[in-house]
Amino acid sequence: MTAQTKVREGHVVARFNSRDVGAFGEVYSALYEHLHHFAATVCRGSSLPPDDIVHDVFIKVWARRGVRFTSLDGIRAYMLTSIRHHFYNHAIHERHTAEYRRRLEADEDLFVVQMVDGGLRAWLNQAVDTLPAECGEVLRYHLEGWRVNEIAERMNISERTVHNRKAEATELLRSQFDKDALMIIILMAGNL
Numbered sequence: 001m002t003a004q005t006k007v008r009e010g011h012v013v014a015r016f017n018s019r020d021v022g023a024f025g026e027v028y029s030a031l032y033e034h035l036h037h038f039a040a041t042v043c044r045g046s047s048l049p050p051d052d053i054v055h056d057v058f059i060k061v062w063a064r065r066g067v068r069f070t071s072l073d074g075i076r077a078y079m080l081t082s083i084r085h086h087f088y089n090h091a092i093h094e095r096h097t098a099e100y101r102r103r104l105e106a107d108e109d110l111f112v113v114q115m116v117d118g119g120l121r122a123w124l125n126q127a128v129d130t131l132p133a134e135c136g137e138v139l140r141y142h143l144e145g146w147r148v149n150e151i152a153e154r155m156n157i158s159e160r161t162v163h164n165r166k167a168e169a170t171e172l173l174r175s176q177f178d179k180d181a182l183m184i185i186i187l188m189a190g191n192l
Helices: 003-017 021-042 050-063 072-106 110-129 133-143 148-155 159-191
Strands: none
Touching: 003 021, 003 072, 021 050, 021 072, 050 072, 110 133, 110 159, 133 148, 133 159, 148 159
């Protein structure tokens, strides 16, 4: 490596340490192929795309402003270690998720949980049917996972109105659930 190349690399690393976007792009371009190859080797047989790992590692380094480097080789070494850790963390997560699914599927009470969930949903739907039309519609969209701005756009009302209708619906249901909750407790006590 020539003295001029070392000076240039030192300048890029200093700019990278100060999180200069241009330097970030230069380092990314310089290291991407090597890091991608390493990630592809580490991830072989996994569902995790090597591109994603490399991108995630670069973004994490970018966000951690306290991490400083003295050379391009230092950045490369840090990135390689980070890629390995990223893959191991992903693999551990995948194992835990698979184990959780196995336990959930094997759980004999799953059928009961699904029945109770279905019953509660039916109960909630009946309760929502008793609400004023606009309140019920807002609450149904909310329960389906729509965002406030999406509900407002869909119903052609303001976001503030969505918040107000949701609050009204919640208050009306709260008073209704208190009475019904007592009935459920009485019915459950009778089955014991």
